[in-house]
Amino acid sequence: MTTDDAAALELHGIVKTFPGQRALDGVDFTVARGEIHALLGHNGSGKSTLIKVLSGFHQPDDGRCSVAGSRLRFGDGVAVSRAGVRIIHQDIGLVDELSVLENLRLGVGTYRAGTLGAIRWRGERSAARARLDDLGLGHLDPDAEVAGLSAVERTEVAVARAIDDPDAIRVLVLDEASAALPEEQVQHLFRLVRTLAARGVGVVYVTHRLEEVIDLADRVTVLRDGEVVLQESVSALTREDLARVIAGSEVAAVHATDRAAGRTAGAAVLTLDDVVAGRELAGASLTLREGEVLGVAGLAGSGVHEVVRLLQGRAPLRGGTVAVAGAPVARPGVRALRRLGVAVLPGERDQKRITGMTVAENITIADLSPYWRGGRFRHGEERAEAVALVERYRIRPPDVRRPIELLSGGNAQKAYVARLLRTAPRVLVLEEPTHGVDVGGTAEILRLLVEAARNEGTAVLLCSSDTDDLAATCDRVLVLRDGVVADELTDKEITRERIVELCYAAG
Amino acid sequence: MSESLSSATQPAEEVAPARHAERRAGRIGLDLLDRWAGPLLLVAMIVAFTIASPGVFLTSSNLLAVVNNQTITAVVALGLLFPLAAGVFDISIGGVLTLSVITSAWTFQQTAGSMPVPLAILITLAVGASAGLVNALLVVRLSIDPFIVTLGSGSIFLGISQLVANGQVVSRDIPTAFTDLGRGELFGIPNPIVLVVVLALIVFYVLEMTPLGRMIYATGFGREQSRLAGVPTHRILVLAFVVSGFCASLAGLVYTSRIGTGQPDVGAQYLLPSYAAAFLGSTMIKPGRFNVPGLLVGLAILAIGINGLQLQGIPFWVISTFQGGALILAVVLTKLRKLSVRADG
Structure with missing residues (x-):
């Protein structure tokens, strides 16, 4: 009925x-x-x-x-x-490897077949174009490969x-x-x-x-x-x-910290000088100092994602220099950067989650050396540290032996943040650390980042499209446009509105 | 700021403690069954065959023969655990084993038996490890699918063996000093069994009690994620293939020193049982991971199953069927387990 x-x-x-x-x-x-x-x-x-x-x-x-x-x-x-x-x-x-048209036809419905069961591509194409137009998506080309789309x-x-x-x-x-x-x-x-x-x-x-x-x-x-x-x-x-x-309780609004006020900036630990890298970075320069939280904002294609990939060691450096603690890194690859104390939390889940291993194992994998003494792996000590971290980061459920894939996205994210912070990195780069994380978890993660910067002197580079996060935690915010650092915001200038405005600013 | 935020989170979900405890108990029961079903099956098989073949099956001579027959498979399979745990297939082990059998026999034949036994062993092991290194470099440097690489290289190793042996059995001038190793005993236990025990202890130690072992498993569960987390995954893959080649070569030495001849077609028969044992082993003791105790129990289940059936007068084709069936069963069990874990969430 x-x-x-x-x-x-x-x-x-x-x-x-x-x-x-x-x-x-x-x-x-x-x-x-x-x-x-x-x-x-x-x-x-x-x-x-x-x-x-x-x-x-x-x-x-x-x-x-x-x-x-x-x-x-x-x-x-x-x-x-x-x-x-x-x-x-x-x-x-x-x-990814298929075209828009082929993806549209995937799973739902079937191709209209001609004689001998061959697909009539011309008909399919015009039908796809009509459907896209109908939804106001006329800018999508049915023949474009999906991998190349934003x-x-x-x-x-x-x-x-x-x-x-x-x-x-x-x-x-x-x-x-x-x-x-x-x-x-x-x-x-x-x-x-x-x-x-x-x-x-x-x-x-x-x-x-x-x-x-x-x-x-x-x-x-x-x-x-x-x-x-x-x-x-x-x-x-x-x-x-x-x-x-x-x-379910009074959430204190996330608000600005004591921001650089009265705090002298530390020494430069990470410098990008006129960096050309990946598909997007076209001469970007920035300096990240000890103990500060530096925000990086920018629209898609502005180069924010490439900054992350570069510091992961995954985007080839084609020009300019990357220096850690004043020393240029000749070949900034994955291992070289890790060794120099640059830790990166990528945005994509499948770059973080080691499926099949427990929460504890996922947290400790970045550095197992503390448990290796006298020719024996101290499983008890590993477990104790993992339990303490799960407690501190309020990862739920608090069971370190649970396979990581059974955690919700936000709780798993906290585990990955724990993985990185545990190694006490000199530079901590985070891409969208609060994506898919609930309000309480977000506050928790941001608090941990600020603490790491203030107490351990960690230099934090926070790459986020969440302007609330940036406004709440950053001492400075850089805005990228067209592959270069176009603007810098400090102190009272750092507001949600201002960041968004600059992201959209022309040239 | 930190103060204002610290009160911001609440535990996402709390479950009534009593119910939680009850479910937990249920899960622990399932857990135990999950881990120990394999060993239980082994015990059940031993009991059943003892009753079915009274006075024949459960004799020290029969059991010793069963174990001794498994030593070559065991050595290959223990090495195989490394690539499997690291998430890659090495199916060249049959080829490497053959190559090692021929290498050892041939070095004696070429030198009319004057080659010192330790040197021959060293050469053979170096050949096996190098074979593993070739696999590793193709996989790591050129990012080729390990399955394809080792499928191809295994065939090449076999080809080289046939070339060196000229298609014949190599059996001249193999010194008794060498065959004594394979046929001798230590405190009444055949040397190959001693070797397997020592090797199993070493592999167990490395996989379970060192950071290296943990990093091998991490590489297997998520190579890219582990690499980004700081695990030297390339070196781990190289190590895994080299160890696998080395162990296949060690198994070749056991073969030549026991049989006293080098046959250019021996390796293939050990490929399937070592995979079957490793996969069967990954469903028990530490389910979901390739592990040494599981592997040994898996080997025992296969060996005793076949032996017990043979004593019953079961025809020859049962062996292949049994091994293949065990391999598929093991993979099915793993799959079912994964599904149940997911449903748990």
């Missing part, structure tokens, strides 16, 4: 338990037609589980679901898809792929689709989401960025410990309200 006034999506009384964990405890969740509904919560609050119940991946213990008024059976991915539900995950599942274009392809038949789509779930997007590109995604909502699609928008909720969503649902703790219209809410509800 499909009625016009039925909600696009209705989940009622969803219960799901895992061994040792009650993930969802009677969750009700309704999305009206044409509504953009934000779904928020801590890492481990049950958001992902709820999405996985909807997608058919998890079979719930109890509850029911209907899409556009029709009852839906759980645990059947095909039925979910047939009912008009589309889910786009954080890792959007495109095949982050937001990839997301757009993923959405276009999901919207295979615009009339049949009832619900679109975007599971942290914006997490990998720089701030200015998020607007493109918003435009697309609004286009779809205007056609009556119910959109579920999962994110950690509270600003996005305020900007985009009509209503918001906040989950905590598997229960709905807030469900109301966004218009009445502020960012602070949301942060408070998510955390």
